[in-house]
Amino acid sequence: MPRFRIIKRQERLGWRSCFIFLAAILLSLLFSGVMLALRGTPPLEGILILFKGAFGSRWAIEDSLIKAIPIFLCSLGVAMAFRLQIWNIGAEGQFALGAIGATWMALSFPELPQLVLLPLMVGMACVAGGCWGLIPAILRQRLGTNEIIVTLMMNYIAILLLDYLVYGVWKDPTSFGFPMTAEFVPQAIVGKIGSSGVNWGILHCLLLGILFWVFVTFTRTGFELRASGDSVRAARYAGIPYSGLVVLVMVISGALAGWAGFLEASATINRLQPSIMVGYGYTAIVVAWLARLHPLNIAVTSLLLAGLRVGVENLQLDLQVPAAFGGILEGLILMTVLAGGFFVHYRIVSVRQP
Amino acid sequence: MTAQVPVIRLEEISKAFGEVQANSNITLDIHQGRVLALVGENGAGKSTLMSILAGQLQPDSGTIRLKGAPVAFSNTDKAIASGIGMVYQHFKLVDAMTVAENVFLGKSDGLWLRHGAMNREVAELARSYGMSVRPEAVVGELSMGERQQVEILKLLHRRSSILIFDEPTAVLTPRESEELFATIRRMIEQGKAIVFISHKLEEVRALADDIAILKRGQIIDQLEAAQVTSSADLARRMVGRAVLLEVERPPVEPRQVVLKVSNLRAQGLEQADFELRQGEVLGIVGVAGNGQKPLVETICGLSPPREGHIRILGQEWKRFFSRQAWEQTLSYIPEDRQGLATCQGLSLLDNFLLTTRGGFVRGPWLQRRQAGIKADGLIRDFDIRPPDPEALAWQLSGGNLQKMVLAREFYRKPRLIVAEQPTQGLDIAAAEDVWNLLMKAREQAGILLVTGDLSEALALSDRIGVMYDGTLVSTFSRDDQEQVERIPQMMAGLKDS
Numbered sequence: 001m002p003r004f005r006i007i008k009r010q011e012r013l014g015w016r017s018c019f020i021f022l023a024a025i026l027l028s029l030l031f032s033g034v035m036l037a038l039r040g041t042p043p044l045e046g047i048l049i050l051f052k053g054a055f056g057s058r059w060a061i062e063d064s065l066i067k068a069i070p071i072f073l074c075s076l077g078v079a080m081a082f083r084l085q086i087w088n089i090g091a092e093g094q095f096a097l098g099a100i101g102a103t104w105m106a107l108s109f110p111e112l113p114q115l116v117l118l119p120l121m122v123g124m125a126c127v128a129g130g131c132w133g134l135i136p137a138i139l140r141q142r143l144g145t146n147e148i149i150v151t152l153m154m155n156y157i158a159i160l161l162l163d164y165l166v167y168g169v170w171k172d173p174t175s176f177g178f179p180m181t182a183e184f185v186p187q188a189i190v191g192k193i194g195s196s197g198v199n200w201g202i203l204h205c206l207l208l209g210i211l212f213w214v215f216v217t218f219t220r221t222g223f224e225l226r227a228s229g230d231s232v233r234a235a236r237y238a239g240i241p242y243s244g245l246v247v248l249v250m251v252i253s254g255a256l257a258g259w260a261g262f263l264e265a266s267a268t269i270n271r272l273q274p275s276i277m278v279g280y281g282y283t284a285i286v287v288a289w290l291a292r293l294h295p296l297n298i299a300v301t302s303l304l305l306a307g308l309r310v311g312v313e314n315l316q317l318d319l320q321v322p323a324a325f326g327g328i329l330e331g332l333i334l335m336t337v338l339a340g341g342f343f344v345h346y347r348i349v350s351v352r353q354p
Numbered sequence: 355m356t357a358q359v360p361v362i363r364l365e366e367i368s369k370a371f372g373e374v375q376a377n378s379n380i381t382l383d384i385h386q387g388r389v390l391a392l393v394g395e396n397g398a399g400k401s402t403l404m405s406i407l408a409g410q411l412q413p414d415s416g417t418i419r420l421k422g423a424p425v426a427f428s429n430t431d432k433a434i435a436s437g438i439g440m441v442y443q444h445f446k447l448v449d450a451m452t453v454a455e456n457v458f459l460g461k462s463d464g465l466w467l468r469h470g471a472m473n474r475e476v477a478e479l480a481r482s483y484g485m486s487v488r489p490e491a492v493v494g495e496l497s498m499g500e501r502q503q504v505e506i507l508k509l510l511h512r513r514s515s516i517l518i519f520d521e522p523t524a525v526l527t528p529r530e531s532e533e534l535f536a537t538i539r540r541m542i543e544q545g546k547a548i549v550f551i552s553h554k555l556e557e558v559r560a561l562a563d564d565i566a567i568l569k570r571g572q573i574i575d576q577l578e579a580a581q582v583t584s585s586a587d588l589a590r591r592m593v594g595r596a597v598l599l600e601v602e603r604p605p606v607e608p609r610q611v612v613l614k615v616s617n618l619r620a621q622g623l624e625q626a627d628f629e630l631r632q633g634e635v636l637g638i639v640g641v642a643g644n645g646q647k648p649l650v651e652t653i654c655g656l657s658p659p660r661e662g663h664i665r666i667l668g669q670e671w672k673r674f675f676s677r678q679a680w681e682q683t684l685s686y687i688p689e690d691r692q693g694l695a696t697c698q699g700l701s702l703l704d705n706f707l708l709t710t711r712g713g714f715v716r717g718p719w720l721q722r723r724q725a726g727i728k729a730d731g732l733i734r735d736f737d738i739r740p741p742d743p744e745a746l747a748w749q750l751s752g753g754n755l756q757k758m759v760l761a762r763e764f765y766r767k768p769r770l771i772v773a774e775q776p777t778q779g780l781d782i783a784a785a786e787d788v789w790n791l792l793m794k795a796r797e798q799a800g801i802l803l804v805t806g807d808l809s810e811a812l813a814l815s816d817r818i819g820v821m822y823d824g825t826l827v828s829t830f831s832r833d834d835q836e837q838v839e840r841i842p843q844m845m846a847g848l849k850d851s
Contacts, residue, residue: 007412109591220711220720227708230697236656237686237694238708239678351428 005351009344017344024340028332035328041319053314056308060314062197065281066268067298067306069201070095070260074284075302076212077256079293081133081249083216084229088152088250090136091257092281093158094129098258099265101128103181103272106265107170107187115188121188129258130251132158137250141243145249159277166272179205180273190267199267208256209295225249226337257281283309303329307317359422360514361386361547362407362438367416369402371749376402377413378571384516389538389548391558391579392591394568400551401751403568404518407549408435408440408815418490439514443504443521451495453487455508479510483537499530506537517541518549523557524778527806535561553780555585555592567592601789601813608816612770612800615654615783622648624824626662630800633768635792636829637815638804640845645824646804650774653802654686667769680712685768685799689775695759696747703729703743706762713766732761751778763792771801777810789814808841820844 013020033043052066059172074091081088101124111116136150163179172182192199228235228242235242260280265272283305290305291297312326360383369377374754375398384390392400405411407418410499417424420436427433441598449458454472457479469490476489480503487496487503496504502522509517518808523531538548538561551810552558559582560564567575573589582588608631618626623645638646651657653664655675664671666684678684690692694707701721705728707714729743729811740749747755759778773792777785792801792814811818812832819829820841827844828839 005412122723191430194557216721219718220715221718223704223707223711223720227697227704230699231693233694234697237654237688239655239675280450 003351004266006346007349008346011086020240020340020343021337024336025106025333027340028329028336031332031336032325032329035325036321039321040320044252046315046319046321049318050308050311050313050315052309053318059197060307060310062302063310065198065202067309068302069199069205070264070280071283071317072205072299072302073208073260074257074281075287075291075298077133077207077253077260078284078293079288079291079295079298080212080225080256082247082252082288082306083225083293084244084250085147086137088133088136088151088253089148089285090132090154090281091253091284092277093151093155094132094254094257094278095261095264095281096155096158096162096277098125098129099130099256099257099276100158100165100261100273101125102262103184106184107181110185110188112187117187118190118266121266122259125258125262126255127258129261130255132258133250133252133254134247137216137247141246142165155281156169162277163274166274170272172271178273181271183271184266184273187272189265189308190263192267192302199263201263201267202264205299208259209299218351221245221248254296256284257284277303283330286330290337304332308333334350356765358385360384360419361421361479363419363422365417365419367403367406367413367418369399369411369413370408371402375571377406378566379426380416380571380573381568382573383533384547384549385564386515386547387542387545387560388563389542389550390564390566391562392549392551392566392568393555393558393588398568399571400568403519404440404520404549404551407433408438408518408713430790434512436512437515438518439509439516441502441509441517441520441522443524445501445505447493447501447504449492451493452489453490453491453493453496453504453507456490456493456504457511459508460513476507476511478560483510483540485493485537486533488658496529497633498525499533502526502530502534503537503769506732510541514548515545516549518551519784521553522550523552525555537571555588559585570645601786601793602816603793606796608634609634611665612704613802614665615653615662616664618649618652618664619661620648620652620657620660622661622824623652626818626826628826628829630770630802631796632798632800633796634817635796635801635803635815636817637811637832638802638819638820638821638826639806639808639811639841640821644821644845645819645826646774649826650686650688650772650802650804651819654684654688654772666812681766682769684770684772685709685763685766687763687771687773687776689778690760691752691755694746696755698748699746700747702733702738702750702758705747705758706732706743709762710766728765732765733758736761752793753784756780757784760788760791760812764795767798768795771795771799772804773801774804775806777805777807785810 029047033047036043036046040282053060055061072115074095077094078088078091105117105121105124109120112120132154136145136154137146139145139149139150166179166181170181172180174182190199190201216225224235224240225245227238228245230239233243264276269276287298287301287305291301308329309326311325312329315321316323362384364380364382365831367377367380368375369414378411379712380403394400394693401413407427409430409432412428415779418427420424426437427436432678451669454469454476455467455684457476473489475690480487480489485503487500493504502525522534526534540703541548550561559579562579565577565579565582565588608633611629612632613630615626615628626634626649630781638649640646648657650657659671666674692698695850697708703726707720707725713718714721731744733741738757738761763771763798771792776792781787795801805816815832817829817831818825818838818841822845828837832838
């Protein structure tokens with residue numbers, strides 16, 4: 001009788017680990033196919049429509065790219081904190097604060113030229129998002145609070161603050177009572193690239209992604225981050241200013257999510273309204289884990305999960321599948337890929353008993 | 355050798371980790387009623403071989419025979435069921451539980467714990483093997499020696515007949531070691547088989563019936579203990595060269611004070627007062643847990659002093675640690691190589707950069723290539739294996755990791771060295787290298803050597819300090835014969851004889 005045994009891999013898998021990743025994705029698609037079949041939707045057709053909806057046409061790809069932009073930036077920020085093993089769950093709130101900061105500038109200085117106004121909006125978005133990251137970092141280092149709880153709770157505060165502003169002081173008097181600010185002046189809007197629907201935000205993503213990679217790979221601080229992420233005790237032994245690093249990564253993390261909030265408000269919605277909060281900050285956490293905190297992987301994974309969001313909208317229209325299906329599929333992918341991570345380090349062999 | 359069927363026979367066992375052949379074709383017999391000592395350099399494959407026997411690792415090839423019949427220890431439970439028990443260097447006990455509860459852990463099948471019966475049973479067992487530990491004591495409050503007794507009791511209670519000890523005396527005081535040996539001799543009388551891994555050659559000679567010498571994954575010599583004429587003879591067989599037992603200690607004129615500790619108090623430290631000069635080695639001895647660790651951690655900036663002052667290289671403690679240069683300063687060689695001195699998940703190169711990074715920066719950039727060249731050179735000079743700067747720290751054996759830490763810390767040209775058990779777990783040849791390095795570094799630096807090995811302290815130090823109960827009881831010159839002879843009494847807290 002063949003028996004199975006778990007054996008630790010001696011060599012690292014390297015690029016071959018992408019097969020495990022693909023197998024995990026396939027498995028999650030299989031599960032979701034079963035779920036579709038259970039409610040009477042033809043599974044193959046459903047998944048096909050999902051893919052076509054996400055990447056099947058120029059419009060679909062553009063829409064996926066647009067949604068990938070905020071997810072990518074939030075995820076980059078989250079990944080920065082995760083590298084230090086600081087669990088920032090607050091990208092959603094930092095994103096909201098970024099949108100608020102950018103809107104504040106856009107509404108306060110509508111007469112400024114674009115070259116001044118846009119950087120001002122970016123700056124304020126980063127400051128606001130960064131502050132939202134700074135508070136839990138300081139609480140953690142000074143009072144020993146748990147950053148997971150604090151960042152999570154601050155998400156609710158941020159969203160309520162956003163609601164308060166758009167229902168109150170910033171409400172557009174001409175909006176017939178809808179909770180939204182006035183549309184931004186043209187100088188406050190990040191334009192689209194040529195005739196495409198994709199905005200210049202994608203260029204911001206490229207630059208910030210490269211900066212992120214350069215920072216963590218080639219700088220002294222990037223090295224200190226990696227060492228502290230591996231062992232806090234060893235970091236203290238080596239005289240690495242750990243508390244300072246915690247504050248630094250949380251501020252960078254918040255600033256990147258804030259930047260995403262700026263792009264979403266300026267380029268996609270052109271104003272501030274409650275519907276700007278669609279959970280990009282939480283998807284970003286999933287993306288960061290799936291991508292193992294590497295910027296290039298984060299880009300690819302952001303696009304995939306953005307595509308999933310777009311594809312599910314299609315599925316909803318064509319086959320009347322509930323929107324919650326998208327969230328379930330996202331969760332399934334995360335679970336299967338994380339479980340698949342086991343096979344990166346171990347393998348199962350069958351042994352014949354003598 | 356004895357003619358009876360060995361209780362365990364390892365046949366042609368091979369095991370590789372990646373490209374490193376940890377064990378190759380090892381054949382070894384373990385007999386009932388005999389002590390087998392396994393000796394060899396760090397990374398020779400002793401721990402791997404024993405982990406295979408304990409079912410923790412699976413051999414790539416070869417068979418294990420239990421009383422002649424082949425068995426597969428595919429997990430630790432199977433090995434335990436066959437009577438194999440291992441006393442690890444790092445104890446696996448629940449600190450918050452009592453001795454008896456630890457012994458019975460995972461064994462009681464009922465819902466209720468019967469403390470009375472458990473305590474009686476454990477007390478009975480302890481007495482029959484001459485152990486002193488009380489069954490109702492909480493493990494967290496026990497000394498290392500007592501904790502080890504609990505580990506042994508656990509094995510005896512599940513009727514293990516083959517007991518493996520991985521460097522059991524490394525954490526024990528001399529007295530505790532004697533007690534352990536007495537226990538082992540009793541176990542031998544009861545017909546149990548003992549495997550004993552050790553670097554201390556005197557111990558091996560005192561205790562072993564058979565000796566197997568491992569080198570680079572192979573058994574290079576197997577003999578009865580009676581055939582060994584002296585420790586030097588055993589050492590020669592081990593390393594293939596005569597071991598210098600006396601460390602050469604050229605006189606160095608002590609110069610300026612590099613460390614001044616006055617009326618220091620800290621968590622777990624009552625009182626310490628001393629000066630250390632450049633060119634001088636101050637050996638701190640004492641039974642483990644008498645304040646050496648708090649003293650070292652406070653001096654090295656890991657925990658703040660509560661009272662008193664520390665001046666390092668002329669600067670107040672706080673000021674010194676607020677802006678630390680990377681070279682010509684304080685080098686700390688901690689006892690905890692895995693948890694403190696290195697990042698286990700990072701490569702050798704990254705671990706080299708851990709404390710030397712200050713020397714490889716230009717602006718914000720880290721110059722990894724230059725660091726890589728230096729690290730390559732150090733790996734060669736210190737014979738660190740595997741010789742690959744990209745190897746991860748956890749893949750290295752304890753001895754090789756320590757060499758890596760030493761290479762790194764000496765590269766920083768320190769002016770004050772705090773070395774905590776620097777040769778613990780190293781074989782005699784590697785330890786000798788460390789001693790010579792320290793002696794050489796002494797020309798530029800003051801060295802605070804904290805060690806549990808009295809002969810090491812005596813061989814290296816210019817002055818000796820004895821710690822007892824959180825207090826630095828006394829410091830005196832190594833040449834002060836009268837005081838040196840009183841060290842054991844001081845370690846035991848006896849004021850005047």
